[in-house]
Amino acid sequence: MNEQTFTVLGYDKIKEEIAGFALTESGRIKAREMQPSINMQQITSWQEEVSEAIEILRISSSVPIHGLEGMEMVLKGFNKGIPLRTEQLMQLLSFLETCNKIRRFMKDKEYVAPRVSAYVFAIEELPELAAEIQRCIRNGQIDDYATRELLKVRKQIGIQEDRLKEKLNQLLKSAKIKPFLQEAVISQRNGRYVVPVKKEYRGKLRGAVLDTSASGSTLFVEPEEIGSFQDQMEWLYLEEQAEVEKVLFALTGLAEGKEKEIRMAMETMVHYDYLFSKAKYCRSIDGKRVEIHPEPIILFNDARHPLLGEKAVPLTIEIGKDYHALVITGPNTGGKTVSIKTAGLLSLMAQSGLLLPVEDGSESGIFHKVLVDIGDGQSIEQNLSTFSSRIVNIIEILKETNDKTLVLLDELGSGTDPGEGMGLATAILENLNNKGATIFATTHYSEIKDFADNHEDFMNGSMEFDIETLKPTYRLRIGKGGESQAFAIALKLGIHPKLIERAHNITYKSENDYTALFANDPAELKAREQQIIANKHKRKKSSTVAKQPVKRFEMGDSVHVLSSGELGVIFKGPDSQGNYLVQVRDRKIDVNYKRLKLNLPASELYPEDYDFSIIFESKEHRKLLNQMSKKHIEERVIRDDT
Template sequence: MNSMTYEKLQYFELKERVKDHCVSGLGKALLDQLQPSSLLNVVKIRLNETTEARNLLNAENHIPLKGISNVGNLIEKLEKGMILEPAELVAIADFLRGCRNIKKFMEDKEFFAPTLHTYALSMTEFRSIEEEIQFVIKGNMVVSEASKDLKRIRNQIGKTESKIEERLNKFLKSGANKEFIQEFFISKKDDRFTIPIKASYKNQVDGTIVEVSSKGATVFMEPAAVTKLNVELASLKTEESMEVYQLLATLSGTIYEQLKPIKVNIELISQYDMIFAKAKFSKSMDAIEPKINNHGYIRLKGCRHPLLPQNSVPLDFELGKDYRSLIITGPNAGGKTVVLKTIGILTLAIMSGFHIAGEEGTELAVFDHVFVDIGDNQSMENALSTFSSHMKNISEIMSASSNNTLLLFDEIGSGTEPNEGAALAIAILEEFYKMGCLTVATTHYGEIKRHSERHSDFINAAMQFNNETLEPMYKLLIGESGDSNALYIARKMNVSEKVLLKARRYIDNKDYDMDRVEAHKIKKTKIISTTKEDVYEFEVGDKVKVTELNGDAIVYKKRDAFNNIIVLFEDTFIEIHANRIELKLKASDLYPEGYDLDSLFVSYEERKLQHDLERGSKKALKKIASDIRKELKE
């Protein structure tokens, strides 16, 4: 597997969908690291874990994983010798409580989930650490009851602050200080009690200036009467900080001593979060655990792409039993590429332990490698064309593939001269076949289709197409050959039946018509003026000059009883008198015998519709289908 495989098959997008069901960063981090496994036993364990978790989800209304957070960064801080803050210790306590709850939840789940039950047996409970943190910290603050010394210190702090406030209130009420005071309240600045004093009287008040207002009109002063008490208060605050630090250090040390089993708990909770996220994703899609093998057999029954809407057309598919290479043909926008991506993403999904949306009887293989060549890999940086980039990718795939490799090729051999492209594609497919690879490829080349019809270990498949509505059905029909429906659409666009029959003959064999005929030469004719003595009868298709419009037009309808002619001038039909136009070139000189002159007057809309049909536009196909239905009703 390589990064292109993951990118083209939208593997990272699939993991993001599963991550949405995680309850913590622990499971998300594990999903970020998750990669498909090529080991059958590992894949079996992964799928079994998801199935057991799904069984628990089906049986229980609540899985006790909520509230668990990623504490990995806190563990790293402890390993560096750092002391955790109160809020961080609370997060550790919540995590340990979550571990205890999931362990208790799993105790009686051996019948529903024997493997997940076993994981819980390796989990350690730390109720004493939980209770100790809960006793010391409440509301992310160390409580006074955490120790006798802390309680004593905080009581002294309270008494000292009361004395300070008492003296300051006395200062405020004193008539001698009234004219000095700016505002009559006590203000705390930098943990010191102050009084707002008018700046002009700062030298008349005995005390220390702690802060000055932004405009300078007020100074916040600590009166001398409380200076001693403030010093005492600062000393008590230092004692408090030291005692709180000691309590936090003790708790941090207690956790540090249990780091090894706590790390095991983190790994187990991460696994549980990821596994239950897989199970929730499975439940959201009503998915199943498919059968798996390591001998390259794939059988999809009613399977859907996990990133497409649930009402998308399910896929039935089989490969690796009676044939090892499958060639899909059919029209553009018919769903061939979606088939490739569905096969690929479902394979990566089961190798990652994800359930898939499908029916019972579905079976997928575990591969050593899954390689894709899908879409335009043109590289401006390396100056590679689309074809060159495809060949470079295929070359790298060929050097890395083994006999247990799944290959998905979209429009193999395209982007170059068709004969060479088809021949090269067949040679590439044969080489991968001889290497023992399992290959699914899409193509428009008839040569590849015919090769797969002749090879006993190759098989064709076609995307179903509704010939009545001209709409793709997005259904794969294995054993049938499809085409681009070009001839059918051409017939609907009124292309000559003679041309269509010849095209069909050329498709079936390359016996092209080589008979030589004389080329029709376009003669340069001078403008012929019309006179009353020599009146020219304008014919449909004649090129004429419209004198009053100073431009050229084409005759659409011949002269009527009133001597008027209808011409096509710049995509507009105009009725004009015959005397106002001059002949420039006769239709017989412009077009060969038997030429369909009606095609000259096809509107811009019709030409655009034909162009859209040629490039496989769904909108154009629907319009043609609608017109056909209207004609049938009429």
Template sequence: MNHTFDAVAFTEIIGQLEGYANSPQAKEKIRDLKPYLDEGELKRNMRDTTQARQMLDLLGTPPLPVMEQVGRIVEKAVLGELLLPEEMEEVGMFLAAVRRMQAYLERGKMHHIPAAFYSDDLSPLTELKEEIERSVRHGRVDDHASGALWGIRKEIRGLEEKIKDKAESLLKNNKKYMSEAFVVTRNHRLCLPVKKEYKSRVPGSVIDSSSTGATVFIEPETVARLQDQREILLVEEDCEERKILYSLMDMIASQEPSIKGNLETLAKLDFIFAKGKLSAQMEAREPAINTEGRICLKDARHPLLPSESNVPLQFEIGGEKRGMIITGPNTGGKTVAIKTVGLFTLMAGCGLHLPCAYGDVAMRNLVLCDIGDGQDLADNLSTFSAHITNVMDILRRATRDSLVILDELGSGTDPAEGMGIAIAILEELRLRGCLYLVTTHYPEVKSYARKHGEIISARMAFDRENLRPLYRLEMGKSGDSCALYIAKRLGMPGHMLKVAAGEAYGDIKESLKQELGLEQKEEEGIKRIYEPGITVMKKRTESTDVSGIFSRGDSVSVEPAGEPGIVVKPADLKGNVLVQVKREKRLVNYKRLKLRVKADRLYPEDYDFSIIFDSVENRKARHAMERKFQAGREVKVEEY
């Protein structure tokens, strides 16, 4: 599915969704998100998204906590590893956030939103929370954590004041022996900065000396006694702190199931509210989900396109219409249209809202795409080879419950062969019964669509006056490249347009003549100056005699598809030949026919061609009437 996710930009939607989540658990769940295959599970997840969006709209953003370290801290507590005060404090902040989240959900209950009842799965653990808040503050064990700790710290503070006062008094009384006018700390001991030559005048222990050796740092005897008492109290303080921390740790370890339950519930809520936030950001809404293979989108906006250039898409397929063939000019928005349908199908299948006025989306077991040229330099694959490789993989995996999207079907090779391959692929998809969207330029593919009632044609609208695409999908209509019309608008004169239209279509229809203005007098433009001796290409006229080019019974191929056929009737004055292709009789311009084998090499003289061209019923009726007239029997006479 990764290729499809990338092709329709679903990977980018997942990235946006992940950015709205706080917890690593929710982020991981989002990264693993893929369409649900169980209808009940999908609808439950869709309801969760809708209810999260309702709470966001009514109550604002939920106070979801950051939970990255809480699970690890609880595991340490269970293993008996002493927790640091800041780790204890993080657990306390987490429990405070649980309480705030529970209060938020309680407000949701007042609005009768079912998702708000997740609050019943949260345990605020008020006693543990309050004990941590009482015992730990600002990353250290608080003075009021216990009476003993309060007493010890009070004594320490008193001794520290005495030590400071005593040291400053000695400094003041022995100023002439000092190199500095302040006391200093060396190796965690309060010392006097004594000049080297006077060190014997200050009783005490030398703790350190300056880098030059001119100053020695002496701890006076009277200060040393006080500092020794302080060290004893510091050991007592550390023991008391550990006792408090171990007690808190035991409380945390004993609440492991409740804390982990809170983590799981909050991660679930984090995931749900991330979907709600994405819905709000896209101004999206809940789509209907069906299992009847129906996709209907109204005013669908691709979520990654700028709003000012985002033309809403109207799209419908399903029921009897299983396939859609989209035609139209390049840069007309065909690829964006099919990507939007593929993206919306994946989003709806994952329980996400869609940015559209209305959506009804079929559950699909797979969305399979071939979009882009797919070249792989490492594998030395051409555009055509890459397309065929992708399409073959798609056909191996596609089932009736899949959505298949193919862009520029049959492109990248000889047009005649590419068209034939395109039709073969379409026929395979049609027989599979899956939903499929195809973009193409081949006119024969449009003809193929008209033959099958389960295929709907569509085109991208084009503004012919301003020569720009409108990016609007029009269903039930076939598009064209508008090349002749664009050429006329860009200044190609009438005589050149006549040649182009004649070569492209043979018999130029009246509607095309009027559209291109070919009945009008030749306009000014390119001056017709020809070199002497150069034969001007003759204008094709309706009276051109081409009747002798093909004979009845000739084996021909209809280009560019290369379809085999048999000539039923030679060319008329307009150059149109009646050809039987797969028991269907069509008028084909002689320029599109290629002779394969002449009739006189295939059939004996006076061969009865009714064997080939007549239906079995008509031949039986004809033979019966030749033997004896039968009232009521009808023989259909066709002029060949």
């Protein structure tokens, strides 16, 4: 498998969608690293696990998977000689609690998911560690009762703090210093209590100046009388911090002793996250389990392209049993490319152990390589033409192909002289078939259809086209080559049958009576005549009716004028060329809609029945309008204020 195949077929997008269901960053990484396997036992094991996970999701609304927030940093902090911080220990506790939840959860699901639930036994219970963290930490802080020494020192801090505050309150009420204070309040600077003293009274109060106000008019002074109290407080705080560090070291040591178990639990949690992400994705596409075969075969019943959502038209795709190469023909934009992309993408998904958007009875073989040539693949660096770049790609495909290879070729031989392109395409298909490859190819060459008809390893297929509506149905029919439908469309739209017969003769070197189609079907003849009349009417109407401009903005909409980067307000428009008159500051300018980008619609900016003349007309103009609405004013004329 190669990255080009993954990108072209959309396998990378599937991985990204699975990653979107993951709760952990590691789970998202695993999803993005997902690869198809060629080991049948591995694939079926993955399928069983995803199926069991879907069954768990069916009976349970949620699975207790931890997001692993902060856990990588917890592991990195082990064995560094530095204790984990309180918040890290709380993250570890949260993880341990979730581990206990998922153990209980999975044990209850053994009867529906024996394989998936068995992984939980890799998560060991660590009750002693969890209990000790819970005992020592309350509300994000080391609890007073974590150790006797910590309780003792915090009690001393409380007593000393009460004494200190009492002393400060006495000082504030004292007539000795009260006149010198800016206000009678106590505050702290650098953890020490201070009082606000007016600058001019600095010499009246003995103590240390710890800070000054922004204006410089207030000094924050630690009175001499409380200095000794505060020194004692600092010593007590240091003792408290030392005791807290002892507790953190002890808890860290307990956690480090269980590092192996914690790492294993994290790996298991990531595996569960990745597994249930796959299960949620498969459930979102209504995936079903397909039977895996060691041989390179494909049978996808009513397969839907998983990236097209509700727009996907079901296709039944079969190859590998009676034939090994399917050549798909049909009109352009008829779904040929989507059909071979569907086959390739679903094969990759099947070998990744995913459930597929198919119906029951579907089967998928194992391909060691999936090689594609879809799209122009143009290489700017090598300055190659579209045809040349595709040939370079096909050369690599020819080198790598063997009997375990799935090859997808879109419009093989296009981009060059039709005769030579057809011959080259046929030779390439022969070579790939001789190597034993399983081949899906789309083409517009009728000669390749003939080649496929006459080769036992090949089968023709076509994309259906509805002649009545002149639209493709996007449905694949295997066993019959398709036409481009150019003749049928031209005949339907009114080209004379004789001209179509001549075109058929030039193209296929054979005769075909297109007039007989109408002779045998009067209703078809009448429908054709009505179509000719409709075409004439359409031409006449298009030539006489002026094209109406499409309205993209409304009066009052706030818009960006892209050429100048300014904001403006829509005044009126559009005209027949799509130009709007835009108020920008004090001027009105004409701007084409292509050079305007909506900022905010008028409906969000103004109330209903808002008078837009306030924005677009000058004060003098509005005043004149108001006056002339009441009486005639000689020699005054109302004009647009533009």
